[in-house]
Structures are given as structure tokens and as C-alpha cells.
Amino acid sequence: MTEIVHILNFKLRSFLKLSTELTLENLVKTAGSLIVFGGFAIGAYYFSRIATDYLLDTARLGLFLLHRFLSMLLFVFFLSINVGNIVVSYAAFYRSPETAFYLTKPLSHANLFLIKFFDNFFYSSTTFFLMALAVLVGYGSHFHMSWTFYVQTMLFMLMPFMLIAGCVAVMVMITFMRFADTLGVKKIVVILVIIYLTLLYVYFTMSNPMELVASVWAHYPRVDDYYAYLDPPFAKYLPNHWIAESLYWTMRGDPSYALSYTVILVLASGCIFACMMYLGKKFFYRSWLASLNMRRSDESRIPMLQAFALTKRSTVDQQTSVFLKKEFWQFIREPSQWIHLGIISILIITFITSVAKINLKQPVPFLQTVSYMVLLLFSAFLIASIALRFVFPIFSIEGMNFWSVLIAPVKRSKVFWLKFLISFVPIAVVSEILVLFSHQSLTDFPMLVGVASILMFAISFALVGFNLGAGSFFANFTEKNPIKVASSQSATLTFLVSLLYLIILVAVVFIPIHQYIGYILRDTPFDRQSIYLVVGLFLMFSIGIGSISLTVGVRALRKDY
Template sequence: MKVVLNILYYKILIFLKVNSPFNFSAFVKSVGSGIVYSIFAYGCFIMTSNTIEYLLVNVKIGSFLLHRFVLVILFIFFIAINVGNMVVSFSTLYKSKEVFHLITKPISFTKLFLIKFLDNFFYSSTTLLLIITAVLLGYGFYFNLSFWFYPFALFLLILPFMFTAGSAGVIILLIVLRLSGKWGIKKVLITVGLIYVISVISFYFISNPIKLVERVFDYYPNIDQYFGFLESGLVKYLPNYWIAESLYWISENKIDRAIPFVYANLITSIFVFGITLFLAKIWYYETWLTSLKVNAELKNKGNKNKQFFGFHKDSLLNGFDESIVKREFLLFFREPSQWLHLLVMIFLITIFISSISGIDIIILKAYNEYLKTLIYLIVSLFNVFLVASLSLRFVFPLISLEGEALWKIRSAPINFSDLLLKRLIIYFVLIFFIGQ
């Protein structure tokens, strides 16, 4: 453990040293980033408190149904963190230059795994935690909860929940790479993808939120009470259920009813993390060697794509535009984290579309116009969030992905601004199509 703490200590020192020098450019950047994040956090705070007020006061769905909607959102949140950590951890644990450096030092693979796992989890979760904190502030503000709620919910509910999802994602990654050495990466990924799809479908069948709404509204207007007896017993074993239940009982000022779910959340987080470390101890080195083979296979596949997109074939575009289009394709698919992230987003889009496609028009007509407006607003907000996420993930880092090869482009006899504009148009068309 001393080695782990020593490495983490120097990583923090490096971070502080890199970011400590003061200059006007860095100051403006920091202030600008702070303003943007503050505005975004304030928007999340206002949207959360207003949405809760709208649902409880105008639509009058009751606190129980409100927290069951939270349960569904938390499930999507869990899947997003789970799959996202699995994808990002592949680059962090197996392709990072730091791993190749530390692997030559007198440090065990388990400790190396622990360092990179914690580094990856907390570094990638900073922005997400900012959003969640703002949402919790809006939630607590509406229900007029005391100050203790915010650190309690953040450190005993949300962080363990996220840690469980992230650890489970890394476990799946270890299993995928372990099996890839025997069955091949393609077969394993298809199998894992099918398991995720089946899991999502099973959750919606088990929880059946639309049916639950119908059954609760059978008690109208006495719907502002606890209807846990209407739910399936299987859903009560899920971490997102524990968080939703904890929030419900805390909002009802019955903290003693929430404590068992808090304990279940913490114990599960510790247990899943323990399994992660155990599997890392016996599999990490083996899967690291397998990852080298997987990367070689992906590289060979990329060479085949180069032949498919070879310049010897006829094209409707002129030479300059043709080279840009084919270059963007090759740059995108040469990096597994790029197309894997795209698959994750498409998977989440599929979940959302499949969930809203099950909304029966008859059920919509059964309620007032406010509920219809809210549903359409949520769909529109998701579309905006989707476009922003795709742009932030794939368009924003276009220049940095060039790496050290950027100097070749800048020294080439081409108009750099024209190149950037045409690259932007390519991604704009794709994102516009997906956003529709």
C-alpha cells in the first residue's frame, strides 16, 4: 500500500506543478471555465427544483411516482457509467503510456491496476459529480432538507453507487479480455452486447413503469402515499432501487427507513470493488498480454479498412475532399476508444428510444396537457443533450487527436482553415442525422 500511496502522492504533485504556474492566459481560461461550469450547475439546480415542483404541484403524480421515475433515470445512469468505465478503462489500463512505464518498475500488477483504476474513476467522474451535486442541491432545496443531506447523499449514496457501476464495468472488461484470448474479441463483444440488451429489456419488463403508473392512479386522488407493495420483488435487489428508496424516505423525513438501503449500497460497493481487485490479481497481467494481441488484430483490421478506402477507387469527390473524408474515417476507427464510445452512445440512444416508444397514447390522453408537455420537453432535452455530448466527445478533440502529426498538416501546402471547416461539416452532417 505504501507504493500505491507514494505513486498517488507524486501524481498529485505533478498535477499541482503543471497547473500552478500563473500566467494571464491560464487565468482567463480558468475564469472562463469556472463561469461556464457555474452557469451549467445553476441550470441543473433550477431545472431539478422546477421539474420536481412541476410534477408534484401541477401534474400531481405524488412523491412515490416521482422517485420511481428517479429509479428509471438511475438505471440509465448506472448503465452509462458501467459501459463508459469499461470503454475508458481499456485505454487507461491497457494502452496508457504510464502503464508501459510503470510495468517496468518493481510494482505488482495488482497495485498498478489499483492506481490506474482510481485515477481513471475519479478523473473521469469530476464533471459528472458536478452535475450530480447541482441536481442534489435542487432536490434538497425543493424538499427543504437540512445541510447534512448533501454530504450524506453524495458520499454515502451517489459515490458508492457510481463506484459499484464503475467496478462492475472493469470486471466485465477483465472477463471480455480473458475470454477474447480463447474465443476472439468479436464473438465476446457480441455476446456482451446481447447480455446488456437483455438486461435492459428485462429491467423494463420487471419494473414496468407504465403499468406501475396505471396501478398507482387507480387510487387517485389518494396517490401521495407509499405504493411499494405494487412493485415487483425483483427490482428491490437493484442498486438504483436502493438509492431511489433512500431519497424517498429522506424526503419524507423518515431517515430510519432509509438506513438499510444505505448500508446495502455501501456493502455492495465494497464487495464489487473487492471482486474487482481479486480478478485483477489473477487476470490483469494475462489480460494485458491479451490486449496486445487485440490491439494487433484491430490494427490489421484497420489496414483492411485502408484497402477498402483506398485512393485507387473511383470517387465522386475531388482529390482534396476525398482525402479529407477517407482520412476522417481512418482516424476515427484507428482508435478503439473512439468507435467504442460511439457504440456506447448509440446503445444509450436505443435504450431511450425503446423506452419512450412504449408510451401508450391512451395513457397520455388519460392525463392533462401538462404531462404531455413534460414528456415532449424531456425528449427534446435528451436530443439537445445527445447533440452536445456527441459534439463534445467527437468534434471538440479533433485537433488534439492529431497528436504529433499535426505539424505535417500545418506544413502541408493546404489552407488549414478550409481543412477544419470541411472536417467540421462532415461531423455536423453525421450528428445532425443522428439527432433527428
């Protein structure tokens, strides 16, 4: 135990030293991070407060339904933390040079495993934890709860809840590594994806929110009563349900029931933590060795990928050809890249198939405009997230190997534009696919498809340009892990500006779109020129943002390496 405390102490000191060096760049980054997280926290607080007020006071949903919806949200939250921990745990446990370093020291595998677990857990879950706190304060303020309620809920409910999600993630990762060596990585990834999608599907099919609302409202006005018989049978085994139950009974003023669910949650987290430690002690080192074998697999033998072989002759410009091929192999041979891409692709597919089925038509122009803007913003937010995750780190992950390109007779601007090409083209295609699928139920508004298509193209250009420029400007060639680059302070600052840009989008296009929808639904006056003007202005603004960022990025690449 002493050695764990000793190592964690030094890790913390090293982190604090890094974060508190007084330079202008650090100050800007810290201020940016504070604004982003503060903004998110305040937004989450108000959203939670307004939503709780609306659901209980205006919609009169009742305590039971509110906490069942809370349970569903917590289930999604659990999966998010879980998947986040899985992705980060691969890099933290198996790719980190620190693991190899500690393996050479007289430190037991179990202790090393525990240190890496804490590393992974705090790294992947801190943001979620802070956001959860903001939501909890919003929710609790509706019921005028005292500060002790928040402390108790955070310590004895949210912490154990997140610990369970993190422990399960690490257990999944160890099992994955254990079997991937014999079954093959791709089979295991496919099995995992199927399991997670099935879980999601079964959960939301069995706890059908619409049926639940209808069943509870049949008892109106006694909507605050306890209708546990409506819960699906498996619900009582899920940690999200335990939190929801505990909160429900707290708000009903029955602390004994609330306490029992809290105790269950704490005990379960302890048991799962113990199971994870057992699994870690037994399999971590073996799975680490297996991860070395996995890295030796050679995808270049896959016939389909032969066209990208660096050893093949190319008909296009040699520098362009070898550079693009190098990028391709670097990407597909780096598990943290393609696993994350896989997860994001599944999310996009789930989003477009779901949104294609939803009827987004609303009878009231204002509601129709809001639903349309939410859809557009969500698509834009998705593009911003993809750009942050895959475009921002694109220079940093060149790492210390970048010298071989920089000393070659290649224009640095050419390197930059090739990076732009491979980032912009796929993201622009994804954005247009999002437009295509999300507008299927909006055929009554033909102009909106064209508007969305132009706006999403502009957004893709601006966000890719901005992330690429910022990624070049803030390039950190010593960090190998792209996930860590994408969650650094500079990345957070970049994301803040991306969000500001999206706010400008809403501010600029809301009124003309609202007028157009009003014209279609209610035949109110509408001047087509206004929408053309606004879309044109936004397009020019986006091109401007993107171009300035790209110029800054090219210049940054000319700095000393």
C-alpha cells in the first residue's frame, strides 16, 4: 500500500507542477478550460433545474415517472462512462510506456494494475463526475435540498455508480485482451459491439417510456405513488435503478428505503471492485503480454488493403502518395484510433437510423423551428466532436517521428494541406449523410434540405480548418496517445471556440428559418432573399474562420520542431 501511495503522490505532484507553470499559454489554456467546464456546468445546472421544474410543475409528470426517466438517463450515462473507460483503458493499461517502466520495478502486478486503474478512472470520469454534480444541484434545488444531500449523493451514490462503470470497463478490457490473442481482435470487437447494442436495445424495448407514461397516467392524479410493478424484471439489478429509487424515496421523505438502495449500491461497487482486482491480479500481466502479440498482427496482408501498400508503385505524385499511405497505415495499425472510430461510427449509424424513423413534423411553427434547430445543432455538435477527436491530434500524433518528413524536400504547406484533405473529405461526407437522413420526414420544407446541406458543409469546413489549425498551433509531439491530446487543455479551448461558433450559427439562422417554416405552415409573410442572405453570410463567415485557422496552422508548422 505504501508504494501505491508513494507513486500516486509523485504522479499528483508531477501533474500539479505541469498545470501550474505560470506562462501566458498555460494561463490562456486554463482560462479556456475553466470557461468551457464552467459553461457546461452552468448549462447543465440550468437545464436540469428547468427540466425538473417543467416536468413536475407544468407537465405534472409525477415523482415516479420523473425518477424512471432519471433511471433511463443514468443507464445511458453508465454506458457512456463505461465505453469511455474501455477506450482510455487500452491506452492506459497496455500502451503506456509507464506500464512497461513499472513492470521492471519491484512492484506487484496487482499494485501496478491498481495504479493504472486509478489513472484511467480519474482521467476518463472526472468530467462526467463534474457534469453529474451540476445536474444533481439543478435537480436538488427544485426540492430545496440542503448541502448534505449533495455531498451524500455524490459520495455514496454517484461515486460508487461511476466506480462500477469504470470497473466493468476494465474487466471487459482485460477479458477482451485475454481472448483477443486467441480469437482475434476483430471477432472480439464484433462480439463486444453486438453485446453493447443488444443491451441498449433490450433495455429501451423493455422499459418502453411511452407505455410507462400511459400506465402511470391511468392513475392520474396519483402520479407520485409507487408503481414498481411496472418496472421490467431486470431493472432491480441495475445500478441506475438503485440511484433512481434512492432519490425517489428521499424526495418522498422516506430515508429508510433510500438508505437501503444506497447501501446496495455501495456494497455492489465494493464487490465489483474486488472482482476487478481479482481479475487484474490473475490476468493483467498475461493480458499485457498478449497485447504485445496483438500489435504484431500484420494488416498489410489483407488483400483489400494491398492497394495502400507503401511498397507498391503509385501513379500519382510520389510525395502525396507515400504521405497518404503512411497516414492510412498509421491509423489502422493504431487500435486506439480505429476502436474509437468504430464506436463513433456506430453512434452515427444509430443516430441516422433513429432520426430517419422519427417524424419531426410539428404543427406549431415555433416548435417546428426549435425541433429543426435542435436536429441541426446535434449534427453540428457531432461534427465538432469528431473534429476534436480525430483532427485536432493529427499533428501531435506525428510525434518525434515527424523529423523524417520535416527534413525531406517537401513543402510544409503541402504536408498541411494533405492533412486537411484527409480530414475534411470524410467529415464533409458524414455531415451531408447526416443532412440526408435527418431530413427524411421534413419533405414539406424542401428549402430546409438545401439550407442544411450548405450550412453543414460550411460547418465542416470551419470546424475542420479550426481544429487542424489549432492542432498545428498547439502541437504536442511528446504525447503519443491521441485521446489524451484530444482532451488536453488546448483541445478544450478549441472546443470552446467551436461551441461559440455553433451558438453564432443558431443566432444567425434561427429567425429566417422560423419565418420560412411559418410561411409553409401558416402562410405568414416570408422573403426568400433573407434566407439566401443569411446562409450566404454564414457560409462566408465559416470560410473566413476556416481559412484564418488554416493559415495560422500552416505558419505554426514552420516553427522550430
